[in-house]
Amino acid sequence: MLSVNHEEALRFRGTRARLTGLSPGQAAPLLREMAQQVRRDDLRMIHRARLGHVGGDFSVIDILVTLYAAVLNVDPAEPLAAQRDRLVLSKGHTAGALYVTLAHSGFFPRRELDTFAAPLSPLNGHPNRTKVPGVETNTGPLGHGFPVAVGIALSARLQRVPRRTFVVLGDGELQEGSNWEAAMTAAHYGLSSLCAVVDRNRLQQGAGTEETKRLEPLADKWASFGWEVREVDGHDHARLLEVFRRPGAGRPVCVIAHTVKGKGVSFMEGRVEWHHKVPSDEQVELALRELSR
């Protein structure tokens, strides 16, 4: 099990406190800068490991950074605190985005990112909660995280604790039927403490979601399952913060975050092959330059 980086954890607490006092519009530039840093480190990590899911990482990073830095009630110094909010990354193949976000939040030292996917590293290709503090659920097989997140919210209700639960889903992942079992269950129990975030980048491993197995009309699907639907630009930190901060009322909330796979790097954006392609040395240089603007 990795352990906390105290210096980084302190800084994280400070950042959190500062961001909590800011309006979404005021917080957005800071969140954007953090997200770009996370993208750069993620890119270097994937390049070093010769393995990763850069496209999906880059579409979800703004969501994860906004949640960790400004929404979730979590403390890297006490990753198992009973009252903490929970985040389940159901699209577990984008573990890289989660690891870098957690490291930047102080859950473990950033230098550990150098071990990503190395033999015996706690930072596996898919997240493992017994090895990485901050990871709530082992995910990877798609359609697994959402049912567990519904259970976490149900458990909070049984225990009468006020925590919030977020689950981040891939859009292609929604082709797995277990998600719709979970959606039905959360609405049945009126779990308003639960927020499902769909990373709607419109691409899956081999092709577009709409060519592979049509998801649209996606918002209507969620609404008809009994969820309150909020659609946002998934790279607009102010909008993300606004919709995440506002809890649900009587119903679970689905945030459909419209995103771009490979966001931030011109030659990756919207291109299916960057699902898990590893960039060359030259491509890393080019990408880092774009991500430093």
Next chain:
Amino acid sequence: MPERLNQPPYPTVLKPYGQSLVELARERADVVCFTGDLTRQCEVDLFAAAFPERFIHAGMAEANMMGLAAALARDGFIPFVHTFGVFATRRPLDQIVNAIAFPNLKVRILGFMPGVSSPGGPSHQAVDDVALMRAVPNLTVLDVADAVEARQVPAAIVDVDGPVYVRLKRGEIPVIFGGDHRLRLDRATPVTPEGGDVALFASGMMLAPALAAAEVLGAAGLPVSVVNVPVIKPLDVATVTSAAARARAVVTAENHLVTGGLGSAVAEAIAEAGLGRRLRRVGLRDTFAEGARTGPYLFAKYGLSTQAVVDAAWSALGRAGRPPAARPAQADDGEYAPV
């Protein structure tokens, strides 16, 4: 030490498991109960009436039910999850593996209506559930024999440090053991005198025909030692190999395919111990069990009868001539006898 046993036809009781789950929940506030819309059939209508606030309808959504249970286990609850064995294992296997077994969570999965006891045909027969669950790391796998054992299941498994799968007969449950019988998770138990020519290992609903077969064979001059194996994983290898070592041949009997269940587990244990005893496995053989909606018919047709066990032991010892004929006890209403 042989056990005190009733004689067939056995008296039966209703809902022994369901009653004792309620008793456990009275003492243990951490016990929660899930159902996949098979509440009465899985005896947990009793729990729903006693503790509605800890009773959770997951609906007919088994994959989702396992995910929910995993989350509650993580928060310190001990979920007991109920549906038919066939739905408890085949459908949500991926969730059991990844959401429950990999993180080693204390989820208890109760699969009712094992093997060919189902009236529903092959789609509703859990004939491979033990094989599937046995293949999952961290899981403990039980197949209990009667009401005395079923009654002890909740207390016996509640504190196991990891997930547990239990097969339970549905409906009228025979009382085979005396009241002093103890279900132990670490022991297979000899239930007839040891030292027979054949070591006969039985689990679940096959204990009754195994005992009946031992009577028939004993009367024909062939002493058989019956060992009840309620815990198939982890197998009590010491008891199994020591009983096998004292016998000339080994027979297993399970209400399941012979692939991957008790017969396979015993075969592995005696082969790894280098015992070289001839083995016969009684169970379904690479087939779907079709043809009737009554359990007794299927038990007879697919080789799970008392006679099938007698024949297996006879053949394992290479005895000449026809094996003795089994004359199963006749059961009245409210009684149970193996075919």
